[in-house]
Amino acid sequence: MYYVNREQIELRLGAVPDIVAGLRQTSAAWNGDLLQGLVQERCLHLAIETVTDVGSYIIDGFIMRDASSYEDIIGIIHEEGVLDDTVFHSLVELVGLRKPLVQEYFHWDRTSLHPLTPKLPGLLELFASNVHDYLKKELGPQPEGV
Secondary structure: OOOOOHHHHHHHHOOHHHHHHHHHHHHHOOOOOHHHHHHHHHHHHHHHHHHHHHHHHHHHHOOOOOOOOHHHHHHHHHHOOOOOHHHHHHHHHHHOOHHHHHOOHHHOOOOOOOOHHHHHHHHHHHHHHHHHHHHHHHHOOOOOOO
16 A cells, blocks of 8 residues: 655645746736746746655655656656656756756846746646546545545
């Protein structure tokens, strides 16, 4: 029997609507000012942390092979059937931004709309749906109150 921490997965997926709203608002009103650049940067960072945290909980809970990188987390859950191909390829691109956003932030271009920013809201929603579908298939419906 697997111990999948659905509570923690749901807690993290609960951040998706706010991240999506931030990305959509930023994309729609983009004018390249500093505040929008910082909002975009933070939304991209939160999206990365959300998908990698959820992926890690799935990998740990279903006792999948250990991940060696953020990209590997996405690769493992794709190989195990959690993600469809479209979501997989875009999320690999997204997690590739972690190092520039977190470690090389002083080089990040805050004046340009990143190409993932307008695409990411739909992808994050699809990611959450893929995760829910996978958990339901593997574990059954989520118990009430969890």
